[in-house]
Amino acid sequence: MTPTDPSWRRRHVLSAGAALAASPLLAGAAHGANSFATKPIRLIVPFAAGGATDVMARALGDAIGKDLGQAVVVDNKPGAAGIIACDAMAKSAPDGHTWMLGTTSTMVTNRFLYRKLPFDPNKDLAWVGRVCTSPIVLAVHQSLPAKNVAEVLAYMKANKGQVSYGSYGLGSHGHLICAYMSRLAGADAAHVAYKGEAPMILDLVAGQVKIGMGSPMGLKPHLEKIRAVGIIGKQRSNLLPDLPTFWEQNQRDAPYQTLGVTAFAAPGKTPIEIQNRFAQSAARALKLPEVRARIEATGYPVVDDDTPAAFTADLIRDLPLWQTMIEQAGVEPT
Known part of the structure; x- marks a missing residue:
């Protein structure tokens, strides 16, 4: 279910x-x-x-x-x-x-x-x-071909057991959303829990993890090296006004709107x-x-x-x- x-x-x-x-x-x-x-x-x-x-x-x-x-x-x-x-x-x-x-x-x-x-x-x-x-943003390393949420899910599914994602802590909102996506895609993706958002973003920039979720403010300075693909909920962020929401991308499952x-x-x-x-x-x-x-x-x-x-x-x-x-x-x- x-x-x-x-x-x-x-x-x-x-x-x-x-x-x-x-x-x-x-x-x-x-x-x-x-x-x-x-x-x-x-x-x-x-x-x-x-x-x-x-x-x-x-x-x-x-x-x-x-x-x-x-x-x-x-x-x-x-x-x-x-x-x-x-x-x-x-x-x-x-x-x-x-x-x-x-x-x-x-x-x-x-x-x-x-x-x-x-x-x-x-x-x-x-x-x-x-x-x-406090809506959070899904971002990927530039080496990933995915440019939207659906393509991230497809990438996770196509690379079962080979994808890792980072979050700013065990049980954090970012962890829960990425875990849900992994489960939805049947990806068996590995979770890497960091002690805070900053070290997670640094490893995402470096490509040590390929997928992560963070705050608009935390991710914005790094968007030349990582790609933001969606923000949860129905409202865009004033810091990232061109970034479509999950809702706009027809990703409307309950976890994406909480x-x-x-x-x-x-x-x-x-x-x-x-x-x-x-x-x-x-x-x-x-x-x-x-x-x-x-x-x-x-x-x-x-x-x-x-x-x-x-x-x-x-x-x-x-x-x-x-x-x-x-x-x-x-x-x-x-």
């Missing part, structure tokens, strides 16, 4: 329903909006200072702080695949003074990659709102009134030209109208798909 079959999404409907029932948003959080923003606000970032998420956090923090009338202090807590930061946020007081700007890995896929987390991702995290989606995100989260028992107020403040910040420009510089589309209800519903819908992609990629939880 593959994601081209509508039943592929339905096969985990019960687990999605269980996650929905456990969601803090729908569990009837206590009221407490009146005590919100009465002291400085901590914004936890699961990455080191200077990275793309940190830059977004600081731009958003300044704007949100002005909007709410309180200083927003960015607290970088890198390490352990975001688990350290997520745990710190999950165990903070749910009073609206601690938030996290995280990614799909920290909020969604870690639950499938690690057998034991120090927090319950279904109860201890509240999903507040997206800042941007996007990573950068988004705000809060401790699970944070009252929904406070979540909504913070999400509204974030939406106003994301409409400011100077904030928007910082995020668009990464090549990722801004989401400036999200709500806790919409974000939670979309994540719960996609949880079974992420789980299935991880399982089918052969990733064993550690």
